[in-house]
Amino acid sequence: MSARPRIWERLASSYDDLEWNRRTDQEIYLEIQRQRPMWLRIGNFYRRNLSLLRMLPPGQLVLWKLEHFGDDAANAVRMLISSGLQPESFVAELFASGHTIVPYTFTTTGRDNLVRDVPLLRTMDIQILPLAHNMLIRRAxxxxxxxxxxxxxxxxxxxxxxxxxxxxxxxxxxxxxxxxxxxxxxxxxxxxxxxxxxxxxxxxxxxxxxxxxxxxxxxxxxxxxxxxxxxxxxxxxxxxxxxxxxxxxxxxxxxxxxxxxxxxxxxxxxxxxxxxxxxxxxxxxxxxxxxxxxxxxxxxxxxxxxxxxxxxxxHYDISVVRRQFHELLREYVPASHRAEFIDLAAELHPSVDRMLTF
CATH class of the missing domain: 3.40.50.2000 (Glycogen Phosphorylase B;)
Structure with missing residues (x-):
């Protein structure tokens, strides 16, 4: 009996740079179709996140990376938001998109600042996933x-x-x-x-x-x-x-x-x-x-x-954060697809590791 064809080809693909990505939404959509990731990662409050997700069938697993830069510098950017976009409206539309949205940020301070500045986020379960370190020092x-x-x-x-x-x-x-x-x-x-x-x-x-x-x-x-x-x-x-x-x-x-x-x-x-x-x-x-x-x-x-x-x-070695990443994602994968998730997580894809360092 031949093996059942795989639904997904990789654990995750990242599109957290959509604000300045020069490719069209259609080009990115076609790339997603070729890569067939179980998870997509998007980033911050970018208008193009919504337009891309509208092109995908409902039920996509989406990891939403959020960043807050603190409040101590006058006139500095606190969050990354598309020009003219209202964060509260963005959050409401994102969570009504028909996809499974899992928000996360790097630190508890960042999470506290995010829910203060975007009150609607208080109703969301924002996960904490630190950035991994994956660089060797060459003492020579x-x-x-x-x-x-x-x-x-x-x-x-x-x-x-x-x-x-x-x-x-x-x-x-x-x-x-x-x-x-x-x-x-x-x-x-x-x-x-x-x-x-x-x-x-x-x-x-x-x-x-x-x-x-x-x-x-x-x-x-x-x-x-x-x-x-x-x-x-x-x-x-x-x-x-x-x-x-x-x-x-x-x-x-x-x-x-x-x-x-x-x-x-x-x-x-x-x-x-x-x-x-x-x-x-x-x-x-x-x-x-x-x-x-x-x-x-x-x-x-x-x-x-x-x-x-x-x-x-x-706390931040790539192997440690990779394990936390897998544990986080597994919680949201439907039971019917857990076996596929385990197989994909075991395939240490360089692009997935790179996601964990940015």
Whole structure:
């Protein structure tokens, strides 16, 4: 007897980027038909989520990723919402779509903020699923990168990075560092906020703000998202990571640094960076941080680094989050399809693992 044809070919496919995805809804729909995923993941409050789901037969299993970036930065985006869209109306239409909708976010702080800002979400069972860590550090890259900056093994290299938005606080770190008499160098791995920024223009801006013309201790590199080889070398090379963000749904650079055993000093803020692990060293920003306070925080961070690394591995390793992901999905799969779900979950698909890290 021939085997019964499979209804689904993979556990899940992700379309959480629909707001800026250049493909048409029809092209995405046809791709879904080819991939035949049991689950679809959509993201945030994007109008195209609704238009895509209208094209699908009722009963689709849908994982809805929600992000809240906190409230501490003035005029910063708190949630990702299509222009002109009312979140409450979106939620009502989404849950009336005829599909099984399972909302989730990364942290309890994010969930609390979401239900406060979108009251209709209080009636929904919003699950918590953290982001997974899935990057290996290549310690061999430490010497080469430091040497390229003219640094030896005994020199102190401070790290910072992220997109150059004001609410990420990288400008504050750089100008604070240039004002201080700290026997160290600063390496910033930055993503420009717009096309007008260049490494030279940002360096000049930081020098002007700090009131100094000497920026020899400052090293700035522009890059983009998803550069695992460079970021691995970056974390291997630095001796301490400074995170000054006031808005993050998770806090990737804080999470990656701590997971890889890099001592970290993090700004106290109502956002994801403060919920990654207990006993992360927190400061009230960097602008007013004295040299002595920095030294004390650095010493604390070094002492706590190994314990925090153990915590992160136990809670956010890809194998741990993958298991949580499977447990979450299984709860919503009809009993008649549990066997197919188990088979699909056992097939470790790279695209599914990638979903868990973003």
């Amino acid at each position: 890259g430490r010497t080469e990168l430091r040497a390229s900056l003219g640094l030896g093994e005994d020199d102190i290299l401070v790290g910072a990075g992220g997109r150059l938005f004001p609410e990420k606080g990288i400008d504050e770190i750089a100008t604070w560092f240039l004002r201080q008499r700290i026997d160290a160098h600063l390496l910033c791995s930055a993503i420009p906020a717009d096309d007008r920024q260049s490494v030279e223009s940002v360096r000049i801006d930081w020098q002007t703000r700090s009131g100094t013309s000497d920026s020899a201790r400052l090293h700035l590199r522009f890059g983009h998202y998803d550069q695992p080889d460079w970021m691995s070398s970056f974390y291997a090379a630095i001796d301490v990571m400074l995170v000054n963000s006031m808005t993050d749904s998770w806090g990737r650079m804080a999470s990656e640094a701590i997971t890889l055993g890099v001592p970290a000093i993090v700004r106290r803020a109502d956002c994801g960076t403060n919920e990654l692990a207990p006993n992360v060293v927190l400061v009230n920003g960097f602008e007013q941080l004295s040299t002595a306070e920095f030294a004390a925080a650095f010493d604390q961070a070094r002492k706590r680094a190994s314990r925090l690394q153990e915590y992160m591995a136990a």
